[in-house]
Amino acid sequence: MGKRGKRKAEVTRPPGVPRGATPWPGVADFAVPAGLAVLQLGGTWGLAELNDLRVAQGRWMLTIACVLAGCVALIWRRAAPEPVLAAAIACSAGAVLAMGTTDSLVSGLADSVALYTLAVHRGRVRAMAGGAVTGAVSVASVVPLQHSPAEVALNAMLSALSAVVITALGQLRAEYKRRRRALAEQLAEAERARRAAAGSERERLARDLHDVAGHHLSAVVVHSGAVARGGDPAMAREALSAAADTGRDVLRALTRLVDVMGPDVPDGGLGTSLPQLCQGLTRLGVPVSLVVGGRARKLRPEVSTAAYRIVQESLTNAMRYAPGAPVTVEVGYVPGAVELTVANEAPGKDTTVPSLGTGRGISGMGERARSLEGTLTAGPSGGGWTVRASLPTSSGKVRRRPGWPEVLDATVAAGCATAPPLLAFTPPEPLLGNASPGLAALIIALLLLRGVPLWWRRRAPYLVLGALAALDIAAALTVGAHSQQFLALLLIGAPAEMVAVYAVAGHARRGPTWPAALVGAVPWAVTFTTLIVTDPETEQTSGVVPFGLGTGWGFGLLVLLPFWAWGRAVTGRGRRWEATARETMAAREGEAVQAERNRVALGLRATVLDHTARLVRSAEAGLSGTGEDVKAALEAVTELARAALLDMRALLDALERE
Numbered sequence: 001m002g003k004r005g006k007r008k009a010e011v012t013r014p015p016g017v018p019r020g021a022t023p024w025p026g027v028a029d030f031a032v033p034a035g036l037a038v039l040q041l042g043g044t045w046g047l048a049e050l051n052d053l054r055v056a057q058g059r060w061m062l063t064i065a066c067v068l069a070g071c072v073a074l075i076w077r078r079a080a081p082e083p084v085l086a087a088a089i090a091c092s093a094g095a096v097l098a099m100g101t102t103d104s105l106v107s108g109l110a111d112s113v114a115l116y117t118l119a120v121h122r123g124r125v126r127a128m129a130g131g132a133v134t135g136a137v138s139v140a141s142v143v144p145l146q147h148s149p150a151e152v153a154l155n156a157m158l159s160a161l162s163a164v165v166i167t168a169l170g171q172l173r174a175e176y177k178r179r180r181r182a183l184a185e186q187l188a189e190a191e192r193a194r195r196a197a198a199g200s201e202r203e204r205l206a207r208d209l210h211d212v213a214g215h216h217l218s219a220v221v222v223h224s225g226a227v228a229r230g231g232d233p234a235m236a237r238e239a240l241s242a243a244a245d246t247g248r249d250v251l252r253a254l255t256r257l258v259d260v261m262g263p264d265v266p267d268g269g270l271g272t273s274l275p276q277l278c279q280g281l282t283r284l285g286v287p288v289s290l291v292v293g294g295r296a297r298k299l300r301p302e303v304s305t306a307a308y309r310i311v312q313e314s315l316t317n318a319m320r321y322a323p324g325a326p327v328t329v330e331v332g333y334v335p336g337a338v339e340l341t342v343a344n345e346a347p348g349k350d351t352t353v354p355s356l357g358t359g360r361g362i363s364g365m366g367e368r369a370r371s372l373e374g375t376l377t378a379g380p381s382g383g384g385w386t387v388r389a390s391l392p393t394s395s396g397k398v399r400r401r402p403g404w405p406e407v408l409d410a411t412v413a414a415g416c417a418t419a420p421p422l423l424a425f426t427p428p429e430p431l432l433g434n435a436s437p438g439l440a441a442l443i444i445a446l447l448l449l450r451g452v453p454l455w456w457r458r459r460a461p462y463l464v465l466g467a468l469a470a471l472d473i474a475a476a477l478t479v480g481a482h483s484q485q486f487l488a489l490l491l492i493g494a495p496a497e498m499v500a501v502y503a504v505a506g507h508a509r510r511g512p513t514w515p516a517a518l519v520g521a522v523p524w525a526v527t528f529t530t531l532i533v534t535d536p537e538t539e540q541t542s543g544v545v546p547f548g549l550g551t552g553w554g555f556g557l558l559v560l561l562p563f564w565a566w567g568r569a570v571t572g573r574g575r576r577w578e579a580t581a582r583e584t585m586a587a588r589e590g591e592a593v594q595a596e597r598n599r600v601a602l603g604l605r606a607t608v609l610d611h612t613a614r615l616v617r618s619a620e621a622g623l624s625g626t627g628e629d630v631k632a633a634l635e636a637v638t639e640l641a642r643a644a645l646l647d648m649r650a651l652l653d654a655l656e657r658e
Contacts (some may be wrong), residue, residue: 029078033071036109040067043105052101059098063106066095070110081118085130088114093141101157103141111138112166119170120177127167136162157422159335161415168408175404214248217648220615220641224253228634237623243637244619250612270331271296273308277315278329281575286319294333296333306368307331307340310376314342314387322384337374339390346383349500357461409455416496417451422491431485439479443486446475450496457503462589463510465500465519472497472523476530487531490523494559497523502563506571517564521556528552600626607651611644 040063055063070091077084083397088111113133120128138159139152220243227239271292278288299307311329318327322344322356330341362378365387369376374391403420421444424432432443449473453464472490482489497520504516528550615637622633 033074037071045121062098064094066091077117085114089137094140112181116170117384119167120174130166131163135159140520154426155424164411171404217645224638240622247616254489278505310365318344326580344384345384413451413454417448420493422449456542458507463506473526476527480530490527498563501560503569505564517560520560521553524556569612607647615640
């Protein structure tokens with residue numbers, strides 16, 4: 001089997017089943033068919049009693065057999081989606097023909113579950129083929145039971161829309177599961193990247209410590225020790241003065257290094273963290289200027305973290321390779337991205353510049369930018385060095401062609417827009433069959449207009465819900481006041497509000513989502529109240545409006561709350577998990593690097609900085625004393641320099657052992 005075949009086999013194999021093993025149904029595989037069987041048979045019996053439908057005993061037995069057979073087949077829907085779908089379709093068609101009526105629940109449920117499972121576990125071609133077959137058989141099975149071409153057309157449209165929606169939902173679920181698996185694998189790999197980043201940072205810190213303090217402290221130990229053994233007072237004072245100057249240089253350099261390493265990304269976004277970073281370095285004598293262009297806006301956490309780390313690493317490199325040179329940090333907010341530029345001028349002629357490092361810092365910055373689909377370049381510029389980065393502020397790649405989300409949005413919008421008008425004018429019992437041509441045209445336009453906002457339900461869910469509520473309220477108070485049948489159509493078109501409330505719960509990016517159900521129930525209250533007020537049989541008008549508003553709003557809330565909870569639990573939770581996973585991966589490496597920096601900074605503060613500060617104080621005290629004081633201070637300076645050097649080497653050894 002080729003690579004493509006192996007990959008296909010891995011995708012279609014049910015999760016949790018070892019390769020080559022026969023899947024064994026779990027508890028959920030039995031629970032869903034059992035619930036569907038009870039719902040279909042109980043609901044069909046209830047509808048038959050409600051409609052006073054008399055069905056022969058033989059037909060009842062055949063219907064029950066078909067329903068049970070289709071539900072039993074669903075037990076193996078994950079292991080064998082194609083055969084199970086074929087069995088469910090055949091059983092649903094047989095149950096409909098056995099009942100002899102479309103007013104039942106014997107079809108459309110088991111085959112929908114089987115189609116959804118096929119779309120989840122198979123690729124696009126098989127899913128689309130399964131949807132086409134399901135829709136075609138569903139239409140063909142009810143054609144003998146319908147009375148007019150209009151009924152056939154209405155049923156065909158509804159069956160097609162239902163098949164497309166179920167197929168799209170299944171394919172979106174499959175894409176979601178693939179993203180979850182990919183993110184889980186990336187999270188597993190993040191630990192190895194974290195260890196590698198920590199090791200790289202330890203090496204860099206070791207080089208910095210050696211360059212900043214190792215050479216200078218070693219020179220103090222050698223020079224002060226030799227002068228102390230010689231006994232020349234003049235040379236002793238010169239050695240003390242040199243030791244004091246060297247100690248001050250080491251203190252300044254180590255303090256800068258500790259302050260750059262110290263804090264993690266502050267809260268408040270780039271608008272707070274970058275000024276704090278630049279001002280802190282300016283107070284230490286590093287000339288850093290910050291320029292912000294464009295309209296500042298709140299960024300995703302992973303973008304803020306990456307931008308801060310890139311600027312922090314660039315400033316650290318500028319301090320190391322161009323000490324004392326002016327540094328400019330530019331932040332530009334442009335449409336769809338934030339652009340960063342960190343440029344330092346050439347160091348002074350008398351400045352000692354260490355040799356170039358391994359380039360891991362630049363490589364790490366580049367990987368951080370690429371993880372967000374951004375870019376980073378670094379290189380010499382005008383005698384200095386410039387780092388430029390561009391980080392996209394929107395999540396995900398731009399979709400180049402329509403996918404299943406667009407198919408689902410279009411189908412949902414089309415279904416919610418066209419179903420109510422078709423029900424209004426389709427024989428044999430059209431709800432608005434007696435309407436005048438002008439009124440009919442107005443009603444059709446209003447009902448079609450209701451579905452248009454649903455196309456944007458993912459991008460602007462609150463606006464979609466508000467627009468839909470406003471349209472329904474306006475339609476109920478104008479056209480609905482003259483036609484109770486139109487008000488009934490508005491209630492029949494309630495799935496539009498359900499979809500909008502679900503979209504707010506799952507796709508709203510800011511603010512609470514719980515008011516969605518409260519807002520979506522307002523049109524129900526207005527429609528129900530108008531229906532009661534305009535009813536000719538309503539005799540008592542006092543208290544009707546409050547009763548209608550309260551009852552309609554309460555009933556709408558009971559219907560819409562489950563859809564809000566569904567969107568919050570399914571779509572919202574999935575998006576939150578993915579965002580958290582990406583943020584964790586973006587921050588994992590930075591946390592490891594920062595942990596090493598914090599550990600080294602703590603070690604420096606507790607040992608090397610303390611000994612070096614005492615060295616400076618001893619040297620200064622000796623210079624202001626007598627000859628004996630100079631000799632004693634010189635010996636103390638030598639011991640303190642040796643102790644600081646030993647502590648620093650112990651810290652370096654601890655870094656190298658890990």
